Amino acid sequence: MVKTVDIAIVGGGMAGASLALLLQKFCPQLSVALLERQPLPLPTAGTAPQLPSFDTRATAVAAGSLQIFSELGLWPRLRDYCAPIERVQVSDRGRGLGAILEADPRKRASFAGMLGAVIENAALGPVLYDALAQTDAQLLAPAQVRAVTMESGGAQLSWRAEEGGSERTLQAGLLVVADGVDSPLCHQLNIGVQRVEYRQRALITTVGLQRDHGGVAYERFTERGPMALLPLPRRDGQHRVALVWTCADEEAEQIASLEAGAFVERLQRAFGWRAGRILRAGKVHSYPLSLSLAEEQWRRGLVLVGNCAHFLHPVAGQGFNLTLRDCHALALTLARGCAAGAPPGELDLLQEYGRERRLDQQLTIGFSDRVPSLFASGSLWARGLRQAGLLGLTLAPPLRAGFVGQAAGFGL
Template sequence: MAESGEAVDHHCQVLIVGGGMAGASLALALSRHAPDMSVAVVESAPITPDVSPHEHYQPSYDARATALAYGSRLIYEDLGLWPAIAEGATGIHRIHVSERGRFGSARMDAAEHGQDALGYVVDNAWLGLNLVSALGNADIQWLCPARVQSAQSSQQGAEVRIERDGATESWHCDLLVVADGGRSGLREALGFSVQRRDYDQHAMVATVTTSRPHEGVAYERFTDDGPVALLPHRKSHDYALVWTMPATEVERRMALDDRAFLKELQGLFGWRRGRFERVGRRHSYALGLEQAPEPARPGVVLVGNAAHALHPVAGQGFNLALRGLMRLSACLAQAHRDGQSLSDLHTLRPYLDEHQQDVDAIVGFSDGIIRVFSGSSGFPGHIRDLGLLALDAAPGARHWLARQNMGLNRRRSSLGHE
């Protein structure tokens, strides 16, 4: 290592900024798709690839979780990681969709599709630790803890200055992948524009405990305030709650004591799972549809939340990102085999075109749900009621919706599988 402050020159073909779930998934896929490609990952958190998930994972009642679609399970199976992830995954066997004050409802059951689950709920920490641990067996340069000081891209690749161990290193890469979310500032520093539609809503997330066991049933209940989603989470009586509400309500509900909060939740959700008995630490964040109109330019590409952030109503955000990461990995591996420049925007065009179709479909799907079930949608309640009843009675429509939730209506690319 050079003396503090001295620049050190390094080169790799792909430099991934962000070693979270998105960045680590891409790095792992590249290690499988193109094991001779030089890849480096920059991560600010002090995590090393030799981590043991079982030793470092501390299950917490307040753990943040992600809903993985069945299609995402197939991707992680292709990457050889699913058996490890499955140890901490809770299966969603059935989904129940309803609207408060209406008798219509729709149900989806994994058994109808010959699967053991429609999806899975996994603690973010467990998923992340297993991804990072898997990278310990891959030929990936792990720069951690480190942060990007500056970056610029061109037809020849990207020049990135990284601060690590008190020294500033100068890196050149053929392709810079921005995978550290939409709030890091690197996206804006590189000059990418972002389009945002504010929903004037917040999502409140927490763990709640019910008097009746969840039995693998997930709920999406639409209310005048917004959808209330309950996802089965680890212990038999615990749920991951995602409660969407107007911006004017979030501050008040965050300030409620636990008893008052659970009473309001009970009134909106009902008694299908008995009494709400406990709630953990609550978190909230503003909701909006955010997209980078041009997520790539010569030498750099945005992925995951840096490229698109969706409303959580359909639970498709990370699943959409993961499919895109696998397409990008396959595209880069093919270009590497063919001797094409990874910096050339033309090289990325097949990935960009295919993934944008997926993005448009999921955005249209989730945005449509919000508009139809919004209290100000203009759709009469009885029409929505009939729609849920018709959906429940129509096997074809129900099958399509289930496959949409399972992430199977779009092609996936992982290790050559489609």
């Protein structure tokens, strides 16, 4: 028996779950199925996620993205698990000049008055799925998608609930692929990928500080790669920040293998004392870095969102924010099409979505790709250019305001 839905989303991570919620809000008349390969035990409605005090990954969410979460009614629950970013201190290690980007103090009560917030993933996931459980969206998990066939009316998916289980079929007017880099479905659909290997790794962990971070995020550029300390909520009386430390492949392996005390000492020496004394660090996770761009993000009956569409360098924390803006725009575009009687997989509708997203993607991807190499270069030309850029941000309020607006997700 073939089951039919208007939209099938393959991939139940933050991108897929957010899109499903946005579709339920803006296109409630469309049936949505979300397929996730891993089992996803749903939390009991209203219960608080159980969070560790350390070793929890986090996501920097721009103010514009917080506004989207507010539209979905999620902010009252997320607020308890995030730390606001009120200022970003940008500096060039070993050089005196830097820049401070801060929210407008006159607008502190609104999302436009904050640069964003850092939300712990251990809380964000359960909040998204708790909200999803209260909608009409169908959650199919675990669901292993075995094959996809594109047809004139959309896509036909063959999937199994478990390895060796019976084959099931799902027909969808629009297929949204929301899985990760090296997506098996994208390979199957012959969607090419442009990739730049940075030959770097991101070391990610939670760090304890001696003093309160005060809502300040630090972006520190060194000749070996950028470093970021992002504010986290206090837990168990500890002042915590999330560390993203970009290193060359060979150096990253050596640093990640250090015992805890030696790691903290190496981190303090590399970052400096702008955030105060570093007391401890949690377990260090290491991830390879690359820029990955799908050569096609839409076809008739098909859209790509999330990491399979674009996977960015984490230097500015814009990957998930760009994805969320994509998902928001897609839901609004499909809502307009639905009101006009257009099927969700219609090519003209998806091309409209693509035109709307082109400029934001180009600016965000270009920035995330070029800034790390500029700040890592030791050449006199590069040093002069980045110092001029920091000086411009310091002395030119309109330039600084435009940069802050784009970083906060309000620039376009």
